[in-house]
Amino acid sequence: MSHVSVKNLCVNYPLYQRAPIPDKAQIAHSEDPEHSAFNHRNETLIRGPNNAVIGVRALSGVSFDVPSGGRLAIIGENGSGKTTLLQVLAGIYAPDSGEVVIDGQTTSVVNINLGMSLEASGHNNITLRGLAAGRSRKEIEARRADIAAFSELGEFLDLPVQTYSAGMRMRLNFAIATAFQPDVLILDEWLSAGDAAFRKKATTRMQTFVEQAGILILASHSRALMEATCDRALWLDYGQVRAEGKVSEVADAYDEEMMRRQKDRDARARAELDAARAHEAFVRQAELDAQKDDGGASGDAPIFLIRLWHTFLRLAGRQR
Amino acid sequence: MTAFFADIVQGIGKVDVWFTFAMDDMQQRYRRSALGLLWIMLSYAVFVGGISFFFGAFSEVSPERFIAYVAIGYAMFAFLMAQIQDGCQVFVNATTWIKSVSMPFSIHVLRSIFRAIFTLALNLIVAFSAMLIMGWRPELVALLCLPGFVIYLINAVAVQYTFGLIAARYRDVAHLMNSITRIMIFMTPVLWVREEMTGARAIVADLNPLTHYIEIIRAPLLGELPRLSSWIIVLAITMLVWVIAGVAGAHMRRRLPYWI
Numbered sequence: 001m002s003h004v005s006v007k008n009l010c011v012n013y014p015l016y017q018r019a020p021i022p023d024k025a026q027i028a029h030s031e032d033p034e035h036s037a038f039n040h041r042n043e044t045l046i047r048g049p050n051n052a053v054i055g056v057r058a059l060s061g062v063s064f065d066v067p068s069g070g071r072l073a074i075i076g077e078n079g080s081g082k083t084t085l086l087q088v089l090a091g092i093y094a095p096d097s098g099e100v101v102i103d104g105q106t107t108s109v110v111n112i113n114l115g116m117s118l119e120a121s122g123h124n125n126i127t128l129r130g131l132a133a134g135r136s137r138k139e140i141e142a143r144r145a146d147i148a149a150f151s152e153l154g155e156f157l158d159l160p161v162q163t164y165s166a167g168m169r170m171r172l173n174f175a176i177a178t179a180f181q182p183d184v185l186i187l188d189e190w191l192s193a194g195d196a197a198f199r200k201k202a203t204t205r206m207q208t209f210v211e212q213a214g215i216l217i218l219a220s221h222s223r224a225l226m227e228a229t230c231d232r233a234l235w236l237d238y239g240q241v242r243a244e245g246k247v248s249e250v251a252d253a254y255d256e257e258m259m260r261r262q263k264d265r266d267a268r269a270r271a272e273l274d275a276a277r278a279h280e281a282f283v284r285q286a287e288l289d290a291q292k293d294d295g296g297a298s299g300d301a302p303i304f305l306i307r308l309w310h311t312f313l314r315l316a317g318r319q320r
Numbered sequence: 321m322t323a324f325f326a327d328i329v330q331g332i333g334k335v336d337v338w339f340t341f342a343m344d345d346m347q348q349r350y351r352r353s354a355l356g357l358l359w360i361m362l363s364y365a366v367f368v369g370g371i372s373f374f375f376g377a378f379s380e381v382s383p384e385r386f387i388a389y390v391a392i393g394y395a396m397f398a399f400l401m402a403q404i405q406d407g408c409q410v411f412v413n414a415t416t417w418i419k420s421v422s423m424p425f426s427i428h429v430l431r432s433i434f435r436a437i438f439t440l441a442l443n444l445i446v447a448f449s450a451m452l453i454m455g456w457r458p459e460l461v462a463l464l465c466l467p468g469f470v471i472y473l474i475n476a477v478a479v480q481y482t483f484g485l486i487a488a489r490y491r492d493v494a495h496l497m498n499s500i501t502r503i504m505i506f507m508t509p510v511l512w513v514r515e516e517m518t519g520a521r522a523i524v525a526d527l528n529p530l531t532h533y534i535e536i537i538r539a540p541l542l543g544e545l546p547r548l549s550s551w552i553i554v555l556a557i558t559m560l561v562w563v564i565a566g567v568a569g570a571h572m573r574r575r576l577p578y579w580i
Contacts, residue, residue, distance in 0.1 A: 014578050016489075087577075091422030094574045108420070115420030119348045128344065131337045132421045 002104030002183035002215050004066040004089065009098035011059040011084055012046060044238050058084040059239045062098070066217065066232075071210050073226040073247055074219040075254050076236035077261075082219040085236065086110050086186050089217060104183025104215070107133055112170045112190050122157035122164070122172055129176045143179040150205070151175040170194055178205055184215045189222075203228050223251050283310060324569030328477065331426025338427050342434040360442045368394065368450065375511050384454040385542070391447035392541050393510040395440055396472075396534045401501045402436040403476045407483030408494035415580045425576060429480045433473065464540035468554075471536070475558050478565035485572040488579040504530060529557050 046055035059081045066072050076082045087093045088100060090108035109115070115132075116125050126147055130140035148157055151171040153164075161169060170190060178185065185206075194202065206229045210216050220226050226233065226247050233250035235242040243250050283306065290302040331338070350356040368391045376386040407429075411418060414428040487493040505511070508530045517525060525531050532550035539546035 014575070016579070087419075092419060092577050094577075106422075111420060114416045116416065117344060117348075119351075120344055124344060127340060129421075131334075131340055132417065132423055134334075134423075137336065 001068045002213070003068060003101070004070075004103075004184060004215055004217070005099075005101045006065070006089075007063050007099040009059055009062040009085075009088065009100060010057075010096050011081075011088055011093060012096050013056040013058040013084065015053060015055055057239055059088070059236075062236070062239075062241055064234055064241065064244060066215050068215065069210060069213040070232065071216040071230040072218070073230035073233040073250075074217065074236060075221075075226070075233055075250060076219075077258065080236045081239040082236055083110060083188055084239075086188055086217065086219055089184075090186050102184060105134070106184040106186065107177045107180065107182035108186035109173050109177045109190075110186065110188045112166065112173050115173070116161050116169065118162045119160050121160055122151075122153055125161055125172070126157075126176055130180065133180060133182075135180055139180065147172075147175045147179045150179070150201070167194060167198070171198060174202055174205075178209060181209070181212070182214065184217070185209060186217045187219070189220045199225070226251065321566055321570040324566060324573055327424045327569075327573065328426045328429075328481070331424035331430055334424070334427060337423070338430040338434060341427070341431040342438070345431065345435055346438060357442065360439055361446050364395070364443045364446045365450070368446065371511055379513055379516060381513060381516075384451075384456065387454055388447075388451045388456050388542060389513065389538070390511065391450055392444075392538045393534055395443040395447055396537050397505065397508060397510045397530065398443065399436055399440045399472065400530060400533055401504065402439070403433070403479045404483055404497050405494075405501060406432045406436060407480035408487035408497050410480050410484035411488045411576060412484075412494075412580055418577055418580060425484075425573065426477070426481065429477060429484065432480055433476045436476070437473075458541070459543045461543060461545060462540050464546065465537045468536040468540070468546075471554060471558060472533070475533075475561055478558075478561045482561070482565045482568045485568050485576060488576055489572060504528075508534065510534065529553065532557075 044057045045053050046057055048054040062081075062085065064072070074082050074085065084093065086108060087110055088095055089102065090106060090110060091102075092108075092110075115129060117128055120128065123144075126144060127137075127140055130143070131137075148154075151157070151168075151174075153168060153172060156164065156168065157172075161172070164172070171194070174187075177187070187206075203225065206216060206218075210229070216229065218226065218230060230247050232245065233247040234244045235250050235254050243253055287303045287306055290306065346357070350359065353359060355362065368387065371390050371394070372383065372387045375390070376383050379386055381389065410428050410432045411425065414431075417423075417428070418425065483493070483497070487497075507524055507528050509517075509525050514522065514525045514531065532547075532553045535550040536546045536554055539550075
C-alpha cells in the first residue's frame with residue numbers, strides 16, 4: 001500500500017550572488033504599507049546581514065497526508081511553492097526541516113525539459129529514463145512498445161530529442177513516466193500545455209492509474225483537469241498551506257481570492273504607471289527648460305547629460 | 321557522512337545505469353564524425369610521435385625507451401588530469417538528471433570515470449602497439465601496475481566527487497583548475513626524465529604528487545620496481561583525498577541540487 005505523508009516541511013531556496021544589495025530607498029519602498037499587495041511575497045525573502053536577499057522561504061510548515069489511491073491537486077499562484085513541493089516529494093530537494101515519508105516507488109515529471117538527453121534518440125531516452133528510475137532492462141523492453149504507441153511519435157523515436165517540439169517531448173515524457181506503473185506519480189502543471197486530444201488521453205491514463213490504487217499528486221492551473229482527476233486539493237499560498245479539502249471548494253475559495261488580489265494589483269500597477277508618467281513629464285520639462293536657458297547648439301549638451309543620467313539611474317535600478 | 325558513503329555504495333551497485341549513461345556520452349561525442357572513436361587513438365599517436373621526436377633529443381635515454389616512457393606516462397597523466405577537470409564538470413553537466421530524477425549522485429561520478437577509463441584504454445592500445453613494434457616486451461614486474469590502477473580508481477571516485485561538489489558551488493574552481501593543469505604538464509616528469517634532473521627541478525618533481533602516481537604504473541611497465549617512497553606517498557594522499565571527500569560530502573552533498 002502506497003502512502004505519502006508530509007509533516008511540517010520547510011524548504012529554503014538559497015540564492016547565490018544573484019540578488020543585488022538593495023539601497024535604503026528600496027527597502028523603505030518595499031516596507032511601505034501602500035504596497036501591501038506584494039508584502040506577503042516579500043516576507044518569503046530571507047535577508048542576509050547587509051539586507052541582500054540570500055534565499056527564499058519556498059515552503060514553510062507544510063503538512064498533509066495522501067492515502068493509497070489518493071489524488072491530490074496542488075493549487076497556487078505562480079511562485080507559491082508548488083514546483084518546489086513536487087521536487088521535494090520527488091526526492092530531488094532535501095527538506096531543511098520536517099519530514100517527508102513516501103511508501104512506494106515514485107516517478108515524477110516536474111519539468112518536461114529535464115530528464116532527457118537532448119542529443120540522444122527517443123528510444124535511447126526511454127532506456128536512460130527507465131534505468132534512472134531503477135527499472136531493469138527487461139522491464140524497459142517490455143514497456144517500450146506501449147510507450148511508443150502512447151507517445152504517437154512513430155519514427156521520430158529514432159531521432160534525437162532535440163528535433164522534437166515541446167508537445168512531442170511532453171508526450172514522450174508523460175508516456176515514459178506512466179508506463180512503468182509507479183506507486184506514486186508526481187506531475188507538474190505542464191500537462192495542460194498539450195493539445196485537446198492528448199489531454200484527454202492523458203486524463204484517461206491518469207484515471208486508470210489511480211484506479212490501481214496509485215497516488216497521484218498533480219499541480220495544475222486547469223480546473224477542469226483537476227476536477228476530472230483529483231479528489232482533494234491543497235492550496236499553497238506564499239509557501240504555506242492556505243486550505244485543504246474537496247477540489248471544488250478549494251478551487252472556489254482560490255478563484256475568489258485571486259480575483260480580489262488581481263484587483264489590488266491592477267490598482268497598484270495603475271498608480272505606478274501614473275507615477276512613472278508624471279516623472280517622465282517632469283524630465284521632459286527639465287530638458288525643455290535647459291534648452292530654453294542655453295538656446296541653440298550648446299543646449300544639446302545638458303539635455304544629453306540629463307538623459308544619460310536618467311538612463312544610468314534606471315540601469316542601476318535606483319529609480320522606477 | 322554516512323549518507324555520502326551510502327550514496328557511493330548505492331551508485332556502484334547500479335552498474336547498468338552508469339555504464340549505459342557513459343556509453344551514451346561516448347556515442348554522442350563522436351556520433352557525427354566519420355572516424356569516430358578512432359580520433360582518440362589517432363591524436364594520441366600523433367602526440368606521442370611528435371613529443372618523442374622533439375623531446376627525445378634532450379634525453380640520454382634510448383629512443384625506444386623514451387617513446388615507451390612518454391606513451392605510458394602521458395596516458396596516465398591525462399587520466400589523472402581528467403579526474404580533476406571532468407570532476408569540476410561532473411555534476412554541472414548532469415544538471416538535467418540531478419534536477420529530475422532522484423538517484424545517487426555517485427552515478428554521475430562513475431559515469432564520468434568510466435568515460436575516462438575508456439579514453440585511457442584507447443590511448444594505451446596506441447602506446448602498447450608502438451612499444452611492441454619498437455621491441456618492448458613486458459616483464460613479470462609489470463603486474464605491479466595492476467594494484468596501482470586500482471589505487472587510481474579509488475582516488476578517482478573521491479577526487480571527482482569532491483571537485484564536483486566544490487565546482488558546482490564555486491564556479492571559479494573549474495577555471496582555476498584548468499589553469500593549474502596547464503602548468504602541471506611541465507612540472508611532472510612525463511616529457512622529461514626525473515632521474516636526469518638535478519637541483520630545483522628535481523625538488524619540484526619530487527614534491528609533485530603526480531610524479532609518484534605516474535611512477536607506480538610507469539615503472540613496472542618499463543621493467544623497473546617502483547620506488548617504495550612513491551607508493552607510500554600515493555597511499556597517504558589517497559587517504560587524505562578520501563578524508564576531504566568525506567568532509568565535503570557530508571557538508572555539501574545535500575545542497576547540490578540548489579547549486580546547479
